Amino acid sequence: MRITIFGTGYVGLVTGACLADAGHEVMCMDIDEHKVARLKRGEIPIYEPGLEALVTENVTHGRLTFTTGAREAVAFGTLQFIAVGTPPDEDGSADLQYVLAVARSIGEHMDAYKVVVDKSTVPVGTADRVHEAIAETLAGRGVELPFDVCSNPEFLKEGAAIEDFTHGARIVVGTDAERVKTLMRECYAPYNRRAEKLMFMDVRSAELTKYAANAMLATKISFMNEIANLAERLGADVENVRRGIGSDPRIGYHFIYPGCGYGGSCFPKDVQALSRTAAQIGYPAQLLDAVEAVNERQKATLFAKLKQAFDGDLAGKVVAIWGLAFKPNTDDMREAPSRALMEALWAAGARVRAFDPEAMEECARLYGEHDDLTLVDARDEAVVGADALVICTEWKSFRTVDFAQLKQELATPVIVDGRNLFDPAAVRDAGLLYFAVGRGDSLNRDVPRAR
Numbered sequence: 001m002r003i004t005i006f007g008t009g010y011v012g013l014v015t016g017a018c019l020a021d022a023g024h025e026v027m028c029m030d031i032d033e034h035k036v037a038r039l040k041r042g043e044i045p046i047y048e049p050g051l052e053a054l055v056t057e058n059v060t061h062g063r064l065t066f067t068t069g070a071r072e073a074v075a076f077g078t079l080q081f082i083a084v085g086t087p088p089d090e091d092g093s094a095d096l097q098y099v100l101a102v103a104r105s106i107g108e109h110m111d112a113y114k115v116v117v118d119k120s121t122v123p124v125g126t127a128d129r130v131h132e133a134i135a136e137t138l139a140g141r142g143v144e145l146p147f148d149v150c151s152n153p154e155f156l157k158e159g160a161a162i163e164d165f166t167h168g169a170r171i172v173v174g175t176d177a178e179r180v181k182t183l184m185r186e187c188y189a190p191y192n193r194r195a196e197k198l199m200f201m202d203v204r205s206a207e208l209t210k211y212a213a214n215a216m217l218a219t220k221i222s223f224m225n226e227i228a229n230l231a232e233r234l235g236a237d238v239e240n241v242r243r244g245i246g247s248d249p250r251i252g253y254h255f256i257y258p259g260c261g262y263g264g265s266c267f268p269k270d271v272q273a274l275s276r277t278a279a280q281i282g283y284p285a286q287l288l289d290a291v292e293a294v295n296e297r298q299k300a301t302l303f304a305k306l307k308q309a310f311d312g313d314l315a316g317k318v319v320a321i322w323g324l325a326f327k328p329n330t331d332d333m334r335e336a337p338s339r340a341l342m343e344a345l346w347a348a349g350a351r352v353r354a355f356d357p358e359a360m361e362e363c364a365r366l367y368g369e370h371d372d373l374t375l376v377d378a379r380d381e382a383v384v385g386a387d388a389l390v391i392c393t394e395w396k397s398f399r400t401v402d403f404a405q406l407k408q409e410l411a412t413p414v415i416v417d418g419r420n421l422f423d424p425a426a427v428r429d430a431g432l433l434y435f436a437v438g439r440g441d442s443l444n445r446d447v448p449r450a451r
Ligand code: UDX
Pocket: 154, 155, 156, 157, 158, 159, 214, 217, 221, 254, 255, 256, 257, 258, 259, 260, 261, 262, 263, 264, 265, 266, 267, 326, 327
C-alpha cells in the first residue's frame, strides 16, 4: 500500500524505512531541503545501527522516496503518518505546533479519503485537535472530504529501533473506525505474522498508553536510584539488592539498573509532559513529579561524588570522562548525564577530557570550541595525567580495564563509576579509590582520601 510519512527525524525515518522494507511504497516528507537532499543520496543524519543500509536498499529498489513537496506527499498515501517533533515548550508541555501544521497541510492538499496517523508522542486529546485542524482547513477550502485520525504510538529504543519496529511487543492503534482498523491491519501485516500484536483501543487510551509506558519505565529507574542512594548510606550494596528483587518475576530484572540518571529524547520529556497534562486538569501527579525530581538529583550525583573525593575543590582539576551519549549504541546526547556533569565541572573551574565511541561529533556540535573541553580519540588517551576518571555511559568497550595500568596513568587514583561496571574489590585492590552508585565507596570504607 502507499504510505506517506511527515517528518524524517528518528521516528519518521525508522518507520518509513521499515514499512518500505516490508514491501509498501513509502514517501517521506520533510520541509528541510538540505536533509531531504542528503537522504536521497542515502546519507542518514542520525546514528542508528542498520538504518543506513535499510534506507539505501529501499531507496535503490524505489520503495522509499523523499520529498519536500507537501502537495505531492499528501496525494501519495492513503495513510498519512505524522512523525514530526513535539519538543517541550517553556513549561514542559508538549509543543504541538509542528503536528498541527502538518494537519493543516493535509487539510489543504487532500482530495480523497485519508487516514491520518499520529505517530509522534502527543498529549491525550491531540487526535481530536488534529481532527479539528483538518476539518477547519477543509471548511476554509469549502470542500467536504472523509478522513479519520488515529493514534499509533511508537515504542522504539534508540540503538535497537529497527528490531523494536520489526519485532516489537505490541502495535497499539487507537481508533473506533472499522475502515481504519482494516487499513492499519494491512499496513502492519508483514510485522504481525507470527503472533497477534495489534491492539485496537479508543484513541485516548492509545495516546495515554505511550506516556504510561515511558513513565512506568522512568519510575522503575528513579525507584532503583532512590534505593541505591539509601543503600549507599546504609552500608548495603545495591547490586546485591538488585539481584535480590529482580529474581521475583513480579518485579523482573529489566530496567532496574541504578546509575547516574535517565536521559534521552523520551523519558525526561514524556514524564514532564504527562505531569503538565495532569496539572492542567487539576490532578497533581505526585509520583511523576517525584520521578522527575529524583532523576534530576541523580544526574548531579557524579559531580557530588567527585567533590567528595577532592574535598570540595575541583578548580584546576582535569577530569577524564568515558561516555558522553545518554546510553550506549547511540550518538544522542539529549538530556545525557554527561552534560550535567561537564557543565558542573566547568562551573567549578575544572577541565574535561572526554571520549565516546560515537558521540564525539555531537559533543563538538553542542559545545563547540570550549576552552575546558578536550575531545580525544581513544579512551586510554583521556586518562593519562587526569585527576579522575568518570564513567557516564556503559559502552561495552569500557568494561575491560587493567586497573593497575589505570592507576599508573591517572595523576590521582579516583574512579567515579556512574554505571556500576566493575567489581569494587578489584578496583580497590589495585589501589584506586572507587565511587560507584549505591555500593558504599572508598571514603566510608576507610581508604585514604584523594588529594
Ligand atoms: C525509551 C523507551 O525504552 C522506548 O520504548 C520509547 O519509545 C522511547 O524511550 P530510549 O530513550 O531510546 O527509549 O532509551 P532506553 O534504552 O529506554 O533508556 C532510557 C534511559 O534510561 C537511558 O538514559 C538509560 O541509561 C536509562 N536506564 C535504563 C537506566 O538508568 N537504568 C535502567 O535499568 C534502564
